[in-house]
Amino acid sequence: MQQETFIWRHKDLLDVDQLTREEVFLLLDTAASLHEVNLRSIKKAPVLKGKSIILFFAEDSTRTKTSFDIAGKRLGADTFGLSKSGSSMQKGESLKDTALTLEAMHPDVIVIRHQCSGAARFLAERLPSCSIVNAGDGWHAHPTQSLLDAFTLRRHWNGEFEGKTVLIVGDCAHSRVFRSDVQLLTLLGVKVRICAPRTLLPAGVESWPVEVFSNLDEALPGVDVVMCLRLQLERMAAGLLPDMREYSARYCLNPRHLELANPGAKVMHPGPIMRGNDVSAAVADSPDSLILTQVESGVAVRMAALFLLATRSDNGARA
Amino acid sequence: MISFILANARLLGRLVDVLVEDGRIAACGETGSVAAPEGAERIDAGGQILFPSFIDAHTHLREPGFEWKEDVASGLSAAAHGGFGAIMCMANTSPVNDEASVTRLIMEKGRQAFPHGPRVHPIGAATVGLKGEAMAPLAELCEAGCVAFSNDGVPLKSTEILRRVMEYASDLGLRVIDHCEDPWLAKGSCMNEGVVSGHLGLRGQPDAAEAIQALRDIMLAEYLNVPLHIAHVSCARTVDAIRWGKSRGVQVTAETCPHYLFLDESWMEGYNMFAKINPPLRTPADVSALRQAVAEGVLDILVTDHSPHAAHEKEVPVAEAPNGFTGMDLAVSLTYGLVREGVLDEAAFIERWCYKPGEIFRLPVNHFQPGDPADFFLFDPELEWKVCRENLYSKSWNTPWLGQTLKGRLTAHWIGGWKIV
Numbered sequence: 069m070q071q072e073t074f075i076w077r078h079k080d081l082l083d084v085d086q087l088t089r090e091e092v093f094l095l096l097d098t099a100a101s102l103h104e105v106n107l108r109s110i111k112k113a114p115v116l117k118g119k120s121i122i123l124f125f126a127e128d129s130t131r132t133k134t135s136f137d138i139a140g141k142r143l144g145a146d147t148f149g150l151s152k153s154g155s156s157m158q159k160g161e162s163l164k165d166t167a168l169t170l171e172a173m174h175p176d177v178i179v180i181r182h183q184c185s186g187a188a189r190f191l192a193e194r195l196p197s198c199s200i201v202n203a204g205d206g207w208h209a210h211p212t213q214s215l216l217d218a219f220t221l222r223r224h225w226n227g228e229f230e231g232k233t234v235l236i237v238g239d240c241a242h243s244r245v246f247r248s249d250v251q252l253l254t255l256l257g258v259k260v261r262i263c264a265p266r267t268l269l270p271a272g273v274e275s276w277p278v279e280v281f282s283n284l285d286e287a288l289p290g291v292d293v294v295m296c297l298r299l300q301l302e303r304m305a306a307g308l309l310p311d312m313r314e315y316s317a318r319y320c321l322n323p324r325h326l327e328l329a330n331p332g333a334k335v336m337h338p339g340p341i342m343r344g345n346d347v348s349a350a351v352a353d354s355p356d357s358l359i360l361t362q363v364e365s366g367v368a369v370r371m372a373a374l375f376l377l378a379t380r381s382d383n384g385a386r387a
Numbered sequence: 388m389i390s391f392i393l394a395n396a397r398l399l400g401r402l403v404d405v406l407v408e409d410g411r412i413a414a415c416g417e418t419g420s421v422a423a424p425e426g427a428e429r430i431d432a433g434g435q436i437l438f439p440s441f442i443d444a445h446t447h448l449r450e451p452g453f454e455w456k457e458d459v460a461s462g463l464s465a466a467a468h469g470g471f472g473a474i475m476c477m478a479n480t481s482p483v484n485d486e487a488s489v490t491r492l493i494m495e496k497g498r499q500a501f502p503h504g505p506r507v508h509p510i511g512a513a514t515v516g517l518k519g520e521a522m523a524p525l526a527e528l529c530e531a532g533c534v535a536f537s538n539d540g541v542p543l544k545s546t547e548i549l550r551r552v553m554e555y556a557s558d559l560g561l562r563v564i565d566h567c568e569d570p571w572l573a574k575g576s577c578m579n580e581g582v583v584s585g586h587l588g589l590r591g592q593p594d595a596a597e598a599i600q601a602l603r604d605i606m607l608a609e610y611l612n613v614p615l616h617i618a619h620v621s622c623a624r625t626v627d628a629i630r631w632g633k634s635r636g637v638q639v640t641a642e643t644c645p646h647y648l649f650l651d652e653s654w655m656e657g658y659n660m661f662a663k664i665n666p667p668l669r670t671p672a673d674v675s676a677l678r679q680a681v682a683e684g685v686l687d688i689l690v691t692d693h694s695p696h697a698a699h700e701k702e703v704p705v706a707e708a709p710n711g712f713t714g715m716d717l718a719v720s721l722t723y724g725l726v727r728e729g730v731l732d733e734a735a736f737i738e739r740w741c742y743k744p745g746e747i748f749r750l751p752v753n754h755f756q757p758g759d760p761a762d763f764f765l766f767d768p769e770l771e772w773k774v775c776r777e778n779l780y781s782k783s784w785n786t787p788w789l790g791q792t793l794k795g796r797l798t799a800h801w802i803g804g805w806k807i808v
Contacts, residue, residue, distance in 0.1 A: 162699065162702075162703055163703060163704060164699075164702055164703070182704070183706075184704035184705065184706045184707060185587055185588040185589050185658070185704075185705065185706065186587065186589075186658030186704055186705050186706075187704045189657070189658055190658065190703075190704050205588075206588050206589075206706065207588030207589075208587060208588035208589075209588070244588060247586070247588060270585035270586075270588075271580045271581055271582070271584050271585040271591050272581050272582030272583070272584070272585035272586070273585065275582045275585070275586075276585075
């Protein structure tokens with residue numbers, strides 16, 4: 069662990085648009101240092117001993133919740149999980165009251181996943197005394213996902229982001245990963261393309277710093293990494309596209325597609341992957357896949373985020 | 388009864404004296420020219436602006452059923468302090484105002500709270516339970532006191548039902564007010580669809596959802612040769628539809644609200660649930676088009692769409708927050724800004740808020756001619772006041788202007804010659 073003095077000025081991590089380039093690299097550097105802990109046989113660096121972290125997941129999640137839980141515990145913090153089922157929210161308690169109740173128990177950090185865009189900010193504005201980490205709010209943002217993507221790419225590209233091209237394929241309209249990834253990758257100098265049927269593009273996509281394609285074959289030449297997004301079945305129910313068969317025929321990434329991309333192009337996916345729907349099994353299981361590296365990076369990045377937020381006041385005192 | 392003279396009031400730029408006798412205007416003329424009878428009280432207006440009491444043709448009073456948000460008495464109190472001598476209230480109460488007993492209850496509550504006014508004129512539900520399936524007993528509602536019919540809040544899906552309601556209402560001499568919204572295009576939306584909704588990750592509603600229904604309605608009104616009133620117009624495309632309809636001689640009238648003339652979708656930034664309303668705040672280009680349409684009279688009248696909600700109901704994530712703003716307390720202060728900015732002159736301002744809604748819905752208004760009801764208020768255009776809970780008379784304070792300072796406020800209000808404020 070580096071012991072240099074730095075100041076982390078944010079109480080909360082709500083989206084990547086609040087971060088400067090320097091802050092992103094500070095967080096990624098911190099994650100790189102902490103990642104080493106994950107490779108030891110005794111996986112503990114108790115720098116957050118005595119800190120309390122509440123994992124408030126109002127929406128289902130496996131990897132993100134587990135990842136935050138492991139990250140907190142490896143740093144020595146006490147973590148407490150709370151899901152919507154089994155909480156008072158099912159009895160009709162408002163988000164505000166749930167939040168105030170949790171705050172009264174003096175946690176240092178609340179990690180929140182919620183189906184409503186803006187929910188993490190809603191909490192952050194109402195809880196002055198504890199840090200809020202956005203673990204995904206509706207279609208809006210998923211900052212630790214895009215930071216772990218950046219962490220993965222930084223290792224894969226040996227720190228060189230400039231001039232690289234990432235293609236995001238799939239349901240951008242309803243994707244918080246898309247929104248956060250575009251912002252962070254653009255900040256780091258990566259060119260972003262997106263490929264989806266028009267019904268899955270966000271409103272006002274022309275204002276985004278991305279090149280838009282609807283044909284996957286045309287989108288691939290010159291691409292260094294393809295990021296596949298999951299397609300949820302409810303999009304078909306809403307009439308945004310015909311069926312999974314037609315979607316996968318047009319957009320499911322297979323080995324032939326990768327040949328159209330730059331040599332050595334890699335595949336990423338925020339998960340959960342749907343084999344044969346958004347990414348073919350052959351691609352997912354190939355050495356070109358970084359999908360499990362992303363999961364591994366997730367723990368390190370979340371350790372860094374929790375560490376920077378939970379020790380923020382200590383840092384301030386030192387500075 | 389009361390007899391008094393209001394002296395030195397500024398009516399359309401001229402200083403006038405107004406003599407009131409028995410609740411009616413007895414005389415109105417240049418200051419000094421009106422002789423007051425023996426014993427008449429003299430009230431000096433000190434040069435403040437004199438307006439006839441305005442009409443708010445689109446409000447939600449929440450009684451019966453949602454009295455924690457508003458009731459008839461608190462709604463009328465907000466109306467009185469906002470300059471409205473008469474208000475019309477939508478039918479989406481619980482139970483719905485789809486039968487005479489509900490209409491009578493609302494009117495009786497109004498008379499109990501404010502015997503001399505402001506007056507409340509209920510709008511009857513167009514369909515039973517606002518379900519859009521069976522026509523409500525429109526004649527019974529008309530007889531009980533309803534002055535128009537609407538399915539406001541639950542836009543009519545069936546064009547066939549709308550057609551029959553418009554035809555049936557025309558026999559009664561009353562207008563249908565349609566909340567134009569394609570229910571499929573607008574489903575689940577929390578704001579205007581566009582760049583801002585795309586970035587916030589909130590489900591948007593295309594402005595076409597409103598304009599398409601407006602066109603449908605206008606074509607029907609033309610085909611049936613019956614009048615129609617379009618509620619809370621929010622976008623340029625709908626203005627174009629109405630302009631087109633009027634150019635063909637269709638009996639279409641329309642309204643817009645203060646918020647669509649001053650606020651745009653950027654107010655949703657930061658997940659501001661206090662800016663969530665339906666139809667949603669649109670783009671700056673829409674705001675300009677609406678202002679021009681109000682100036683030209685393509686949009687005939689101004690209304691508030693006063694929609695109170697309790698603070699705890701609004702203080703939730705945007706997607707879960709109810710739509711709407713309170714409006715009666717603020718509307719005149721806000722829209723006088725249109726006079727200041729030269730969008731409307733005072734005569735047109737009065738036209739949009741008083742004479743035109745009076746004509747469309749056949750309600751009595753005050754032209755300051757002998758025999759007119761003595762409904763008028765004084766307005767100090769320089770008085771600054773803060774929009775805060777304590778300064779609002781509605782039970783709720785869900786307005787995006789909360790915390791701001793506005794310029795211009797009502798200082799006194801007479802209805803039927805009685806001093807209400």
